[in-house]
Amino acid sequence: MAKKNTQNNERHQQILQAFQAALGIENVKDNPATMNAYFGDWLPPKLLGMSMPPEFVVLPSSTLEVQAVIKICNRFKVPFIPVGSNQWSLTGSPNRQGTVIIDCKRMGKIHEIDEKNMYAVIEPLVTLAQLQAEAYKRGLYIGSPEASATASAIAGHCFQGMWGVGYRLGVAYRNILGIEWVLPNGEILRTGSFAQDAHNGFWGEGPGPDLRGMLRGYAGAMGGFGMVTKMAVKLHPYPGPKTWPVKGTIPNQISVLPEDRFKWYIIKYDSLEGAINFMYEIGKAEIAGVVQKWPTVYYIWWWANSNEQYWTEWQKRTFQDNVKNAVGVCLWGFTSAKQLEYEKRVLEDIIKETGGKPIKQEVFDLWVPRTANNWIRDTHGSRMMRPSGTFLALRLQTDTLKYSIDHVRQGYAWVEKFSPPILDCDGPDWIGGYDFGHFGFGETDFPVEKRADDIGDLMNKLLAMTKEDVQNGLENGVGPFLGGPYHQMAAPVFNYENLLKSIKKAIDPNFVSNPPHNIDPNA
Amino acid sequence: MAKEMLLPKDPRYLKYPLDAPFDKEKARWIAFNCSRCSVCKWVNSWQVKSARYARICPQHTRYLYDSHSGQGKCDLALAIIDGKMKWDDDPEIKDILFRCTMCGGCDAMDKNIRDAELVKLYRWMRSEYIKAMGPLPEHKNLIDSLKQYDNVWLQPRSKRNAWAQDLKNLGIKDLNKEKADVLLFVGCTYGLSQELKPTILNIAKILKQNKVDFGILGDKELCCGSPPDKIGLLDEFERLATANVKRFNELGISTLITPCAGCYGTIRVEYDELPVKKQFEVLHVSEYLDRLVADKKINYQREVPLTVTWHDPCHMGRMGRPYVPGKDLEGVYDEPRRILKSIPGVELVEMERIREYAWCCGGGGGAFTGFKDFAQWTARERLTEAKDTGADILVTSCPWCESNLRAGGIGMDEKMEIRNLFDLMMQAL
Numbered sequence: 045m046a047k048k049n050t051q052n053n054e055r056h057q058q059i060l061q062a063f064q065a066a067l068g069i070e071n072v073k074d075n076p077a078t079m080n081a082y083f084g085d086w087l088p089p090k091l092l093g094m095s096m097p098p099e100f101v102v103l104p105s106s107t108l109e110v111q112a113v114i115k116i117c118n119r120f121k122v123p124f125i126p127v128g129s130n131q132w133s134l135t136g137s138p139n140r141q142g143t144v145i146i147d148c149k150r151m152g153k154i155h156e157i158d159e160k161n162m163y164a165v166i167e168p169l170v171t172l173a174q175l176q177a178e179a180y181k182r183g184l185y186i187g188s189p190e191a192s193a194t195a196s197a198i199a200g201h202c203f204q205g206m207w208g209v210g211y212r213l214g215v216a217y218r219n220i221l222g223i224e225w226v227l228p229n230g231e232i233l234r235t236g237s238f239a240q241d242a243h244n245g246f247w248g249e250g251p252g253p254d255l256r257g258m259l260r261g262y263a264g265a266m267g268g269f270g271m272v273t274k275m276a277v278k279l280h281p282y283p284g285p286k287t288w289p290v291k292g293t294i295p296n297q298i299s300v301l302p303e304d305r306f307k308w309y310i311i312k313y314d315s316l317e318g319a320i321n322f323m324y325e326i327g328k329a330e331i332a333g334v335v336q337k338w339p340t341v342y343y344i345w346w347w348a349n350s351n352e353q354y355w356t357e358w359q360k361r362t363f364q365d366n367v368k369n370a371v372g373v374c375l376w377g378f379t380s381a382k383q384l385e386y387e388k389r390v391l392e393d394i395i396k397e398t399g400g401k402p403i404k405q406e407v408f409d410l411w412v413p414r415t416a417n418n419w420i421r422d423t424h425g426s427r428m429m430r431p432s433g434t435f436l437a438l439r440l441q442t443d444t445l446k447y448s449i450d451h452v453r454q455g456y457a458w459v460e461k462f463s464p465p466i467l468d469c470d471g472p473d474w475i476g477g478y479d480f481g482h483f484g485f486g487e488t489d490f491p492v493e494k495r496a497d498d499i500g501d502l503m504n505k506l507l508a509m510t511k512e513d514v515q516n517g518l519e520n521g522v523g524p525f526l527g528g529p530y531h532q533m534a535a536p537v538f539n540y541e542n543l544l545k546s547i548k549k550a551i552d553p554n555f556v557s558n559p560p561h562n563i564d565p566n567a
Numbered sequence: 568m569a570k571e572m573l574l575p576k577d578p579r580y581l582k583y584p585l586d587a588p589f590d591k592e593k594a595r596w597i598a599f600n601c602s603r604c605s606v607c608k609w610v611n612s613w614q615v616k617s618a619r620y621a622r623i624c625p626q627h628t629r630y631l632y633d634s635h636s637g638q639g640k641c642d643l644a645l646a647i648i649d650g651k652m653k654w655d656d657d658p659e660i661k662d663i664l665f666r667c668t669m670c671g672g673c674d675a676m677d678k679n680i681r682d683a684e685l686v687k688l689y690r691w692m693r694s695e696y697i698k699a700m701g702p703l704p705e706h707k708n709l710i711d712s713l714k715q716y717d718n719v720w721l722q723p724r725s726k727r728n729a730w731a732q733d734l735k736n737l738g739i740k741d742l743n744k745e746k747a748d749v750l751l752f753v754g755c756t757y758g759l760s761q762e763l764k765p766t767i768l769n770i771a772k773i774l775k776q777n778k779v780d781f782g783i784l785g786d787k788e789l790c791c792g793s794p795p796d797k798i799g800l801l802d803e804f805e806r807l808a809t810a811n812v813k814r815f816n817e818l819g820i821s822t823l824i825t826p827c828a829g830c831y832g833t834i835r836v837e838y839d840e841l842p843v844k845k846q847f848e849v850l851h852v853s854e855y856l857d858r859l860v861a862d863k864k865i866n867y868q869r870e871v872p873l874t875v876t877w878h879d880p881c882h883m884g885r886m887g888r889p890y891v892p893g894k895d896l897e898g899v900y901d902e903p904r905r906i907l908k909s910i911p912g913v914e915l916v917e918m919e920r921i922r923e924y925a926w927c928c929g930g931g932g933g934a935f936t937g938f939k940d941f942a943q944w945t946a947r948e949r950l951t952e953a954k955d956t957g958a959d960i961l962v963t964s965c966p967w968c969e970s971n972l973r974a975g976g977i978g979m980d981e982k983m984e985i986r987n988l989f990d991l992m993m994q995a996l
Contacts, residue, residue: 077657078632080646081639086602103631130633131605149631154618173612174621181617193612194605290613293895294923295679299613350893351682352582355574423613426604426680432575433600468572493575494600 051075056099059120063102063144066112071103071150082145085133086434095137098125098145105150107224107232107273114270115230117144117556125558126271128168128196134203135266135561146271148196154178155274158246162279163221165245168272172197175277176421177288185282187213190346190418191425198275202264204440206485208419210478211327211335212376213280215485217260221248221276225259228270228552236276245276258547263440268562269551283378288421295349297423298413304381306333307388308416310408311400312370316452318399319369320445320475320484325394326373327481331387333376334419335477340470341489343367345431346424347415354431364470366407371400372416432467433494437487445484448475455488462505467491531563583682583892591648594691597683598644606680607637607673610924620919620952623672625927625945634663637673637685644692654699664693665703666941668881669797669932675885675896675923682892693799705937706798713803717789718755719936727758728785730767737775740782742818749774749781749855750820750847752834754827755790756966762973763966769993770826770852776996777859781824784814791825793833793882798933808838816846826852826989828965829931831899832882836889851883853964853988857902860909867995870912875991876958877904877915878949878972879925880965896923903964903988910995916956918949926952928963930971939974946975950983964988 051074063072073079079097084090099122104110110126117124124144127136138145152169159182164175172186173193179185187207189200205216213219222236222245235255237247248256259265259272283305290299313319319337326332343363348354357363375391377384394400402408418424428435438458441451452473459466469490476485535541545565548555555565575581579596587593608627615621622628627636634643643663646652654660667689674685697703702710712721730753731739740747751774757767774781792807811834815823825831828851835849859865884898900922907915920926929935929945950972953961961983963969972985 073632075657075659076652077643077659077663078634080652081632081634081636081642084601084603084638084642086604101632129605129608131603133603147632152618170618171609171612171621173609173615174618176612177615177621178618188612192604192606193615194609287616288613293897294611294675295893296895297611297613297679350583351580353893355581359572359574421613423611424680426602426606429600429602429604430681432580434602464573466573467575493577493580495577 055120059100059116059122062116062119063100063113066116067102067104067109071105073101074099082130082147083137085137086429087134087436090137095139096141098138098143099141101145101147103147103150107226110146110226110271110273111230111232113144113146114226114228118228118230118554121554121556123556123559126168126267128199129171129194131192131195135558140559151273157182157184157279159184161246162281163246163276164279165222165274165276166197167274168196168198170197171195172200172422179279180282180284180288181286183282183286184279185209185284186219186277186279187216187420188422189425190422191428193422193425197277198272199264201275201277202260202272204263206476206478208334208336208476210476211480212333215478219278220256220260221245221278223256223259223272223276224274225272226270228268228557229554231551238274238276245274248276266561267558268548270557281378283376296414299417299421300413301417301420305377305384307375307384308412309373309375309391309395310367310370310403310412311373311395312367312403313398313400314369316369316449316473319371320449322371322394322398322400323445323475323477323484324481325398326391327477329390329394330480331375331390332373333378334372334374335481336372336419337370337473337475337477338367338372339472339474339489340364340367341472341491342474343411343415345428345435346418347411348427348430351430358468362407366403368470370403372419374416374420428489432491435489435491437489440485440487442483442485445475445477445481448484448486451486452488455486459488459490465492465501465505467493532560532567535563585890585892589684589687589691594644594688595648597685597688598641598648600681600683601638601641603638604680605638606676607685609676610920611676611679614924616919620926623676623920623924623926625670625672625929625941625948626667628948629941629944630662630666634659635666637677639663640667640685640689640692644688647692647695654696660696661700661703664689664696665705665798665933666938667932668927668929668934668942668945670881670927671886672881672925672927678890678892678896684890686886690796690799690801694801697799702800703798703933703937706933709794709798709933709936710800710803713790713795713807717807718759719790719794720755720759722759724786727753727788730758730764731771731783731785733768734771737771739771739775741785742782742820743784743787745782746819747780747782748821749779750815750818750823751781751783752791752823752825752830753783753788754825754830754966756970757826758788760966760970763969763987766826766987766990770989773856773989773993773996777864791827791830791833792837793829794933794936796833796837797931798937804837805841808833808841809843812838812841812843812845816843820847822848822850822855824850824852824855826964828880828883828887829967832886835887839889851887851899851902851964853883853903853906854899856989856992857905860906865909865992865996867909867911869995871910871991871995872912873959873991874914874916874957875907875960875962875986876918876953876956877907877921878918878928878953878961878963878968879921880963880968881925881927881931883965884925885923898923903962906988906992907962910992912995913991916958918952918956920952928965928968928971929975930967935967935971942971943975946972947979950976950979953983954981960984960986962986962988962991
């Protein structure tokens with residue numbers, strides 16, 4: 045491997061010694077077998093040789109150690125990538141020689157959970173599952189994306205945060221409060237109330253301009269703006285049990301929340317328009333905790349417990365014939381069982397008025413206990429990979445619920461155009477409702493076969509998709525443009541190029557923070 | 568006309584190749600399909616009850632780097648198989664492969680989200696490593712002992728029967744000479760360890776008290792093959808396992824029972840890979856005695872006023888049944904708990920990580936003999952978790968777990984007594 049040559053290089057040795065002096069010998073690695081574990085991902089880049097092993101992996105344990113690492117990277121002008129739990133490694137795969145991975149495995153503390161003021165102060169390794177467990181114990185909760193709760197809660201709050209409970213408590217990035225953050229140039233920045241008191245993170249705004257937007261944007265800064273070392277996140281009141289209810293054995297666990305406080309419905313409509321109208325009406329009535337229009341493929345991705353079960357049921361059309369244009373709703377009795385009773389009556393009126401019908405009871409009974417609560421607390425998210433080795437997504441876009449319909453329909457056309465290699469998926473059309481129906485989030489997710497011999501051809505087709513995606517983004521909604529290449533394409537169109545480049549230049553003068561994310565100032 | 572469905576071309580996506588031999592191709596398939604989802608590092612998130620006890624993998628928790636995890640081992644396997652790395656490229660490969668207790672925590676969590684057999688992948692990798700690099704010096708004594716004495720403790724074969732001399736008056740059958748319905752397969756550790764000898768004596772007494780028609784093989788008993796299987800000496804495993812199955816079949820027994828979790832998992836699950844098939848039922852002693860408890864045949868005489876917590880040995884639990892994709896990861900979880908609850912005075916309190924989510928004791932996979940520092944660190948984590956339950960004692964039924972937990976506890980500020988399930992049972996009889 046290339047690493048063998050660099051290890052003997054004088055510059056490599058200087059950097060190694062600098063890291064070792066800052067962190068201790070055991071917290072710095074440069075050996076091939078360790079590096080080999082830090083450039084895989086769920087996307088095809090590793091298979092196509094588009095990513096490469098890093099040159100170092102370092103394990104800082106504190107903000108000051110992160111600062112020391114980043115200063116060394118600047119001194120030697122070597123790129124670094126901060127990673128959280130490194131789950132799926134979406135943009136954590138090095139694509140440049142000499143990359144340093146800043147792995148936060150020694151930064152897993154929950155500093156504080158303030159029950160009265162409902163916030164937690166966490167370090168980057170703390171996963172959503174860990175934070176959820178501690179919050180539940182205190183009658184509080186956060187959400188988690190449907191894939192997955194093993195992700196870093198800090199990263200999860202910066203990146204999208206389109207989690208199931210976002211309908212009720214807002215998407216995750218709106219729950220960020222105070223931040224402690226090492227900028228790409230090594231300066232430590234504290235925002236919100238951390239700016240006054242490093243131990244008190246309850247407030248997110250200011251001082252001065254609200255800098256949280258730099259980190260979260262819509263899909264995070266992808267490591268392009270340094271590394272967050274501590275974050276306060278908002279928690280919310282929770283009417284559920286202190287320990288998550290789960291029965292059964294892997295892979296057939298079921299989770300049933302107390303029926304006097306949580307009630308699932310899956311209501312089917314003749315058209316996508318009907319389904320979206322239902323979502324609007326629910327939002328207007330200000331009821332429910334989760335409102336999602338899942339595509340058919342989601343039902344079976346999260347439900348199937350083996351490849352054989354997935355493809356057998358798919359060929360039997362168990363879900364295609366029963367859940368098309370269906371909306372999943374979970375009512376929560378936040379304050380009392382009476383509230384749930386009230387919401388049930390309201391929802392049942394809405395179902396009647398909008399012409400909805402419950403899906404077949406046998407399909408409901410098959411699916412809900414094993415799968416539905418995944419949208420409140422994820423556990424099956426990575427099942428998305430099972431049927432074909434990977435899945436891909438395009439057309440991640442925020443819009444009104446109404447325009448999300450056009451958005452996902454364009455997705456149908458693109459899926460059709462590129463099938464194969466896209467596999468059978470029954471028109472993937474996920475539309476999530478957020479902020480009581482104030483806006484929708486559309487995404488087109490589909491299975492593709494992870495085949496090394498097909499992968500080059502597939503990538504060409506995906507690039508074509510991406511180009512269409514960006515062009516389409518000009519007409520409908522706002523896309524997330526995930527990091528470097530996307531910002532490079534989209535920033536000139538949306539006229540934020542100069543702003544983003546200026547910020548990047550100002551805080552990352554040596555262009556070392558996960559280049560080319562989130563934008564290349566010199567391109 | 569209905570449009571033809573677009574299904575994966577590779578039939579392995581349609582159905583996991585469970586019955587295919589575990590060769591390089593199968594190893595690559597498992598490694599290739601790792602999506603870096605990291606579920607191999609954490610307790611299944613529906614089961615996470617606190618931030619403190621959210622991790623499943625001792626190796627990754629101890630060594631932190633992703634290379635030392637299920638995901639990292641998949642990356643390593645892929646690099647080796649695809650010719651991008653060689654076994655001698657990096658001395659740390661040895662630690663990545665062997666500083667792992669083969670506890671199957673990652674494997675169980677992974678099976679929730681994909682069809683794969685991670686522990687079998689590691690076993691294949693260890694075997695390939697040994698072919699290229701030779702056996703580990705850390706395992707030399709164990710290997711020499713197996714080859715010379717057919718046990719793992721460098722003890723002469725004649726010593727294997729020594730424990731039974733204390734029970735001569737009980738008239739335990741020697742199945743080399745006479746027939747019985749049940750074979751009590753003692754295992755190397757219970758058979759040869761002075762420290763653990765009371766347990767096997769107690770088991771024999773309980774069986775006798777309940778008029779079970781059982782016998783032993785005495786000094787003719789061989790190692791079950793678990794240690795060579797776990798450390799990658801597959802030829803040695805096959806030699807021992809084949810000899811054992813043939814011998815057990817010849818005995819005409821209906822049931823083999825063993826108190827050792829390692830022997831149990833190996834005989835019950837791993838022997839299925841052999842060409843020669845078992846003609847008898849395999850039970851852990853706790854499963855067998857649970858049936859007697861259910862039939863109200865156990866007559867307790869005394870109370871044992873203790874609050875206890877149960878440690879699930881990996882090879883009785885998540886590694887104790889053959890894998891079938893989509894089916895429950897069953898194991899011997901309920902039987903020992905029912906026995907504990909049947910003992911008058913005993914109160915069972917649970918740790919956070921139990922059943923298929925149990926944290927390993929640290930003693931498996933060759934760690935107990937080869938990497939004591941890591942094995943005992945892992946044990947201390949378990950003991951801390953046990954202490955947090957408020958239990959007076961930790962109960963288990965695996966000689967490796969018992970020994971390693973005791974070793975790990977030395978020097979800890981808060982002591983936790985380790986007891987065997989059958990010793991506790993005997994105390995009440």
